[in-house]
Amino acid sequence: MDVLIHVFVGLHIIGIAALLGGFFFQMKAMSAGEARFVPGMLHGAFTMLVTGMVLVGLNQADGSPVNNVKIGVKLALLVVILGLVYVKRDEEKVSSSLFGTVGALTAANIFIAVLWT
Numbered sequence: 531m532d533v534l535i536h537v538f539v540g541l542h543i544i545g546i547a548a549l550l551g552g553f554f555f556q557m558k559a560m561s562a563g564e565a566r567f568v569p570g571m572l573h574g575a576f577t578m579l580v581t582g583m584v585l586v587g588l589n590q591a592d593g594s595p596v597n598n599v600k601i602g603v604k605l606a607l608l609v610v611i612l613g614l615v616y617v618k619r620d621e622e623k624v625s626s627s628l629f630g631t632v633g634a635l636t637a638a639n640i641f642i643a644v645l646w647t
């Protein structure tokens with residue numbers, strides 16, 4: 531079970547890479563107001579949701595306690611991220627503030643994941 535949990539943590543991190551990579555890659559475009567939500571960002575956000583839910587299930591099945599408040603906060607932030615990226619996925623450019631919000635919420639979720647023990 532431990533190996534399976536670690537595999538899903540790995541997939542969870544690949545999801546972060548796709549979402550945050552799309553953000554970092556376009557930081558210059560963002561300052562010019564020309565960034566867009568590329569497909570990889572949507573797929574990354576979706577990967578986070580699926581792998582996150584699987585991780586909750588695997589941890590519970592393994593008898594490891596899951597911090598429901600922490601998971602609830604992470605889920606709430608991801609729902610906002612996913613909603614924004616999904617709704618605006620076909621727009622050729624999105625405002626800097628909207629694009630920045632997705633980057634900031636993703637970074638916030640990383641720090642919630644690692645600092646909230």
Ligand code: HEM
Pocket residue numbers: 539542546578579581582583585586589596597601604605608611635636637639640643644
């Ligand atoms: C942008 C969204 C998210 C980011 C950046 C993120 C980030 C991370 C990171 C970096 C870890 C590894 C932490 C560690 O092992 O110390 C982790 C673990 C985990 N994540 Fe996420 N996560 C996100 C969304 C979610 C969602 C939506 C769920 C649940 C529905 C979730 C559930 C979990 C669980 C269960 C673990 C393993 C146990 C734990 O450390 O709490 N994550 N996440």
